[in-house]
Amino acid sequence: MRILFLEDEEAIRGFVRINLKRNGMEVTEAEDGETALALAKAAVPPFDIALLDVMLPTISGFEVCEQLRQLFPRMGIVMLTAKSQEEDKIRGLELGADDYVQKPFSPGELIARLHALKRRMMPYGEEQRAGVGGADGAAGGAAAEGTAETAEGAAGGRAEAGGTAPGQGGSAAEPRGAAPDAIGAGAGSASGPAGGAGGEAAADPAAADAPPSAGHRRPVRPGDIASGPFLLSASERRLWKDNVEIVLTPTEWTLVKLLMERDGEGLSRDDILNSVWGRHYVGDLKIVDVNIRRIRQKIEVRPSDPKHIETLWGYGYRWNRGDGQ
Incomplete structure (x- = not known):
């Protein structure tokens, strides 16, 4: 590393x-x-x-x-x-x-x-x-x-000067309570209700099509998750919407994958924190809200009125494959 x-x-x-x-x-x-x-x-x-x-x-x-x-x-x-x-x-x-x-x-x-x-x-x-x-x-x-x-x-020690944080969007962060066990398959599994066959994508050079582009959708491979206009590749750690790649950070990708695997299911902030950052993570639930807000800026047509990552007020978030918008 x-x-x-x-x-x-x-x-x-x-x-x-x-x-x-x-x-x-x-x-x-x-x-x-x-x-x-x-x-x-x-x-x-x-x-x-x-x-x-x-x-x-x-x-x-x-x-x-x-x-x-x-x-x-x-x-x-x-x-x-x-x-x-x-x-x-x-x-x-x-x-x-x-x-x-x-x-x-x-x-x-x-x-x-x-x-x-x-x-x-x-x-x-x-x-x-x-x-x-x-x-x-x-x-x-x-x-x-x-x-x-x-x-x-x-x-000699020193104090760090902080800036002013941008306004909080989405739902308000809450104090973290007792953390339940990590949910489902967690961030490492490629299987899920929308993901088709689990496991790693086959390393077949003949199947390695060019990245999706307008008018061309890459075939779904083992481990991929297709959800509405989205295609997520577990083997490549990439995400496309309407055949256009959306570049995500490592943490954003893992969070999106978790939500897509549990399509339609409400996940609490603690569930998300445990699955993405780990059950022994020592930190604040705000890290979930901030990453959700960043993802919405990338995948939603109107981030202030999200259609794919829904807020469950006082609880957490839910993935909705939507209608292509």
């Missing part, structure tokens, strides 16, 4: 670098946003995940996140935020981050989050073979030591 790590405090960079490398990750460091963007643009192949601090001396981690998301739609992005800065979390997610980790954090928590995100980025079936951390965000290895609080102490 190749990580781009943006952090201006040398002590924190060294602390995190040691723990990530002990867990088999390749780490490239940047101390400012300009350097991070230059490294990302020059990297071949692209980095798997960008780990971004928020408060930086020149351009902020938010600006770097926004630019990276535009340049690399399928790159994983994790923000490091201060525990007291609630608006930082929402703003980072709105700009395209897949996850956030609050300071102070333990290396084990950070490594588990990175493994869980990497798993969401892998083609269906490959994550099981590769043995990347499970959907519950299993601990990323025994080599992690200390806490980020220790590193911040060595660096």
Whole structure:
């Protein structure tokens, strides 16, 4: 796993670098946003995940996140935020981050989050073979030591400045209660009521048609889910609407897949959080609402009046294949 790590405090960079490398990750460091963007643009192949601090001396981690998301739609992005800065979390997610980790954090928590995100980025079936951390965000290895609080102490500590979060859409976030078990097949299964035969798509070169284009719909393959105007490929981790590809982040794709597998069924926010981020995820339910809002901006004709991802007020969301609009 190749990580781009943006952090201006040398002590924190060294602390995190040691723990990530002990867990088999390749780490490239940047101390400012300009350097991070230059490294990302020059990297071949692209980095798997960008780990971004928020408060930086020149351009902020938010600006770097926004630019990276535009340049690399399928790159994983994790923000490091201060525990007291609630608006930082929402703003980072709105700009395209897949996850956030609050300071102070333990290396084990950070490594588990990175493994869980990497798993969401892998083609269906490959994550099981590769043995990347499970959907519950299993601990990323025994080599992690200390806490980020220790590193911040060595660096003298600092407070992160947060921005103002864009207005909340959809349904209001609620305090997270007792989390039920992960629902159904979870984010890793390609089967479902609308998905046809489960399992990984056959690796048949003759069947590898060109990507769908106007007037041409790619044949449905094993593991695909066809739902109204949508076609979701589990093996390629891609989504099309009316034969036009919709580019999703790794987390957005996993969330859409979950909803499409449970077409017409109401899913609570806790259900979604458990299935996409894992039952042991330590965070806020707002991460579900923000990702739903981002997805609606991409797939709905009128995001303010959604037809495909319906809000179940006070509960969660439901997928509706719709009538092609």
